[in-house]
Amino acid sequence: MERQNTESGFVGHISDFIESLKSAGIPISVSDKQDALDAFEIVGFSDRSIIKSCLRSVLINRMTHISVFDTVFSVYFPGTERSFLESEIALSNTINSEQVEGTESVDFHEKMFADITAAMVDGSEQFLQTLANSAVSAYSEIDPERPVGSSYYLYKTIRSVGLEDVVKIVSEEINLNDKSDLDKRIAIDKIKRLSKEFRKMVEAEIRRRLVLLKGVETIAAMTPDSVIEDSDFIYATKEEMQAIKKAIAPMAKKIAINLARKRKKSSRGVVDIRKTIRKSLSTGGVPVTLEMKVKSPSKPELVVIADISGSVASFARFTLHLIHGLSSQFSKVKSYVFIDGLDDVTTIFQGNDIDAAISRVSSEADVIWTDGHSNYGHAFEVFDQKYIEHLTNKSTVLILGDARNNYHHSNAEALSSISNNCKRLIWLNPEPEAYWNSGDSIMRDYQPYCDETYEVRNLKQLEEFVDTLS
Amino acid sequence: MSIESRFESVQQVQKALESVNYLADEDTASVTFLSQKLGKPILVEGPAGTGKTQLAKSVADMTGARLIRLQCYEGLDESKALYEWNYKKQLLKIQSVQSNDNADSWDSVREDIFSDDFLLTRPLLEAITATEPVILLIDEIDRVEIETEALLLEILSEYQVSIPELGTIEAKQIPLVFLTSNNTRELSEALKRRCVFLHLDYPTVERETKIILNKVPELDSKLAANLAEFVASIRNLDLKKHPSVSETLDWAQAIVALGIKQFDSDSTNKSLNILLKYSQDIDKVKKEFLSSTEK
Numbered sequence: 001m002e003r004q005n006t007e008s009g010f011v012g013h014i015s016d017f018i019e020s021l022k023s024a025g026i027p028i029s030v031s032d033k034q035d036a037l038d039a040f041e042i043v044g045f046s047d048r049s050i051i052k053s054c055l056r057s058v059l060i061n062r063m064t065h066i067s068v069f070d071t072v073f074s075v076y077f078p079g080t081e082r083s084f085l086e087s088e089i090a091l092s093n094t095i096n097s098e099q100v101e102g103t104e105s106v107d108f109h110e111k112m113f114a115d116i117t118a119a120m121v122d123g124s125e126q127f128l129q130t131l132a133n134s135a136v137s138a139y140s141e142i143d144p145e146r147p148v149g150s151s152y153y154l155y156k157t158i159r160s161v162g163l164e165d166v167v168k169i170v171s172e173e174i175n176l177n178d179k180s181d182l183d184k185r186i187a188i189d190k191i192k193r194l195s196k197e198f199r200k201m202v203e204a205e206i207r208r209r210l211v212l213l214k215g216v217e218t219i220a221a222m223t224p225d226s227v228i229e230d231s232d233f234i235y236a237t238k239e240e241m242q243a244i245k246k247a248i249a250p251m252a253k254k255i256a257i258n259l260a261r262k263r264k265k266s267s268r269g270v271v272d273i274r275k276t277i278r279k280s281l282s283t284g285g286v287p288v289t290l291e292m293k294v295k296s297p298s299k300p301e302l303v304v305i306a307d308i309s310g311s312v313a314s315f316a317r318f319t320l321h322l323i324h325g326l327s328s329q330f331s332k333v334k335s336y337v338f339i340d341g342l343d344d345v346t347t348i349f350q351g352n353d354i355d356a357a358i359s360r361v362s363s364e365a366d367v368i369w370t371d372g373h374s375n376y377g378h379a380f381e382v383f384d385q386k387y388i389e390h391l392t393n394k395s396t397v398l399i400l401g402d403a404r405n406n407y408h409h410s411n412a413e414a415l416s417s418i419s420n421n422c423k424r425l426i427w428l429n430p431e432p433e434a435y436w437n438s439g440d441s442i443m444r445d446y447q448p449y450c451d452e453t454y455e456v457r458n459l460k461q462l463e464e465f466v467d468t469l470s
Numbered sequence: 471m472s473i474e475s476r477f478e479s480v481q482q483v484q485k486a487l488e489s490v491n492y493l494a495d496e497d498t499a500s501v502t503f504l505s506q507k508l509g510k511p512i513l514v515e516g517p518a519g520t521g522k523t524q525l526a527k528s529v530a531d532m533t534g535a536r537l538i539r540l541q542c543y544e545g546l547d548e549s550k551a552l553y554e555w556n557y558k559k560q561l562l563k564i565q566s567v568q569s570n571d572n573a574d575s576w577d578s579v580r581e582d583i584f585s586d587d588f589l590l591t592r593p594l595l596e597a598i599t600a601t602e603p604v605i606l607l608i609d610e611i612d613r614v615e616i617e618t619e620a621l622l623l624e625i626l627s628e629y630q631v632s633i634p635e636l637g638t639i640e641a642k643q644i645p646l647v648f649l650t651s652n653n654t655r656e657l658s659e660a661l662k663r664r665c666v667f668l669h670l671d672y673p674t675v676e677r678e679t680k681i682i683l684n685k686v687p688e689l690d691s692k693l694a695a696n697l698a699e700f701v702a703s704i705r706n707l708d709l710k711k712h713p714s715v716s717e718t719l720d721w722a723q724a725i726v727a728l729g730i731k732q733f734d735s736d737s738t739n740k741s742l743n744i745l746l747k748y749s750q751d752i753d754k755v756k757k758e759f760l761s762s763t764e765k
Contacts, residue, residue: 053500
């Protein structure tokens, strides 16, 4: 019914929504858009969360894009869980009624604090949702004139509520009672999970109000969310790192597959007479299908040499995850890490526990030689002297680092010797190519000895690199 | 027609799934409903053991349709997935014609041996040619090579199969198609574009509690909630393999069988090897959750 009246406006709104998703980095084709419109036709407008599921299923096809979709959706379709048509009226009512109450008082604050604590202990998400809404009403003080985004109000509200204190107090209480450690631990995990939930609820509520107060376009422009494939390794936040980590495992597998392509049974080559005759028995002695000899598999050997110094700390974390992912795919991965000294960490990564491996790297690996600032020259020299016999003519060497040498000697001849002793030398640099050779970056000294160099700032570029391997 | 009547609304799909003991969340029910209406396959992605395959089976159960399953593996090819000519039968036919001295009619023999009678249908062709309602499940699509994926494109978008000797076989009815993937590699864009996407993650604590009670009704409801909380907690750890829903259910069953009434360190310690399959994982969970009781 609604549809008839608002046809053009509605389709326009969907188009804006899709454009917004696209500019966040999600690929959407024309037929996807048609499907989105069809989805509305099929399920109707009655239920916001069903529409959300349906739109997500036709517009998104990667797990990593889900969170971006959810944010953009909440901007374009502000509303409560069930409905989004009446939300506007409901909102103006709540704002009007709540603003009148004395929210400044100490009593109110204490009651809020106590209520949230109680809701957390009971695990009642519904109550938390109500509390989140009234916390936003009381503390966020959204001012439509101010040019700030939702994160400012989120911070303000969460701090006023004292969410961290709630978690702390509840956790302490749990620790004091005489339950077993197991029960305590589970209870604390639950509180942490609920506090995250609460945060999300507050954020969603703030965004909803902002959109209704300031209009979709303003908020859409202010929401700088982009998909995880586009976020730089160097500046990745903790949450982004988690998401990147998840995406690395399939990537490592792809690298393994691409480097091992030649193992595949080919349909050309030498006929395996024995097998062909044997198979022909089932077709009355007529060799209908030819069986080929399986080519002897080439085992790719991978040698990873990675900079784990402070200047590339986030990148280093990513690097270590990549090494770990590769180690689980290849039987023959040798890994070395360096800052200004270089150490063999192959055995550390052979276990399965990545966290343990990372902490062992920082405690056990002998990577500091003098001052703990990266020194590529010295690192390559050490590799050339101590580990060069680990390379064979089948090895692929992967160097991960920004080539910022802190004005030390480049020692390019050591890299040249490494290059001469392996099949292929690939350098992945986490900095934009435009910054190479600026300041203390000395890519130009090393580049002549690399078979290939790539700028790998984010997952998308890593994926492109992986595709070139095949 | 029976399939149609089962898809009236999202709520109805959810209820119908529940009646065959599959507790779908709203997201799953919505996407299942939509895919049937759009006539597009569903690509279900998510960690192992979250009920991806079970979803297809349950939809088959609830609609009374026949489930045709294609298990993917590395090296799967056309002759295993689509169709194959029955060489042996063809040869027999030729030999029998020759012995009857009907040598004049080679043309008719040729016509004959490339007909339906000599065609071995494999799951995909079977799903297309079926006259009764079917559900096609293409399981673990991420296991086939990227080249083999292309095999599926024609069938997934046009619901037809081209056989050079016979021509194009079109579907008699559009089957509901489920593809599952554990996301061990990225699927091709071409394939993804043809599907609606459903990400099936581990269930929330409440839903997992319900699932446990649904499948293991003997279990005390308080204990079931405890188990679900515990499993949710250890899924936050960085384990080699996180416990799946089916492993949680196995664990719940074991707890019933062992006659455990109380959820505590001791009972958990004893039965943890049912929930976790790697010794490193068991050690890690013991260290994190049960360490002080060990001392």
